[in-house]
Amino acid sequence: MRWLAIPLFAAALAGGAQAKERERTDAEPLSPYKIILVGDSTMAPHSGWGGAFCAGHVKSSVACVNAGRGGRSTRSYRQEGSWDIALGEAKVPGYRATYVLIQFAHNDQSSKAERWTDETSEFPANLRRFVEEVRAAGAVPVLVTPLTRREFRDGELRNTLASWSDQVRNVAKAMDVPLVDLNALSAAQVQKMGAETATQLAQEAPSDEELAAARGGTTLAARPAPPSPPPITGKGARGQVMRKFDYTHLGSVGAEVTARLVTQALAVAVPGLASQLVP
Template identity: 70%
Template structure:
């Protein structure tokens, strides 16, 4: 009797294997003992997961910066990648409003093999808006040093990034107004032995190679004819006021999503093409700066 049962089971398994995939699924569903015919079960190995927390301004934030596409296209699924970039923030206002506390809280979350906090500021430190601006010579680097110290105290690894270049040109040459601020970031990184991704240098080289007109394609939306005509002469115009340069809001419904992203043409923020380009530059720079992440970052 036992031998006959074995033959019957083996015959049923062989018959199931000959069925097409859809019929196999139907036959398996009809059989309450779904473990028959499978390999001996083992347990999965424990995952050694890393975490990347991205801290910065609008050139990092969703829809206006590079960081969301960095998370989407350049890190493996074994890396938790969190974009905390927020538009209009400086090293001062990001802390004052409480966003830095949120970032430190994320840095302290247990369960990860290593946690990295990537920090990129300067655009709004350079601003004249009352709640944003910082003094470049002492206050800005002091704010960065404090961030580095607090990330390390939280048990995570800080990584400093120089700010993404703007795409403004004068007589065919990129007017990289953020280079002096980038120098301060490099100084802090050197003095505190912090890994550095020199995004300003890499992005400036890429934008200069494209030139004033072609680099307009990196923006969130297309320029108008006047802006394009000026770029053809080699000198870009001043950016239009946001109210004039922005696209209309996306239509919403009463029971649907209502949040809006400001999408406009300017020489600072990026659309998907720009985000793809600059996210790839960050991936290359991060792999060089942090060798332990190379196996987790895609080109």
């Protein structure tokens, strides 16, 4: 046993010598980017384009935070505290640059008491305040016009958010803010697809009646929201996401199609991010 230990000891010494000869350098300092998504359900996880954007259209050198939340307007997003959370993310140090993409209007247009804002006064004023506070936090604001609804009449898209998009464009121009004109891009795309093909962008498949109406060029009124499912019991994840067919929200196909539009437009609007965005 004594003689067996000698060659093993010699091998260990040789290995140590080789390890000392290996070159060692320090990694270059990290210089990442950060993108924060602020908006409503058409951006939020499971119902909008934000999840597909963060998952597939940014490099690993980008921290992508989707703070989109369903049912929020420029007023309720601030009142409930979501804006404070997003702004806190924008203030986190250590990034080469932080960008905050802001997309609202769907729920500002709502009649619900906690959501609605006046289109020509309150809505643009809220956007301007967002822009000012993002800049004060040391980040770069990017305004995004609202995703079009996919409602048709006699083969023509009814872009019910066109005038609200004008308000976003006006604020972007007046304050020299980069603009992703998602409303114009998505409206042109959906019009080209037509009412029937555009149903494929929804969370769920249309009913036979809804599909027949779309095939004829005029969509039906959106169905009421389905009842909440019974709660999940037992161990494990218990969160649930409501999925439905409508002409506003996005399923996996719609999210990816829209995320590509946003990615290409963002690369043009913010050239400094182009190398970090994946088509």
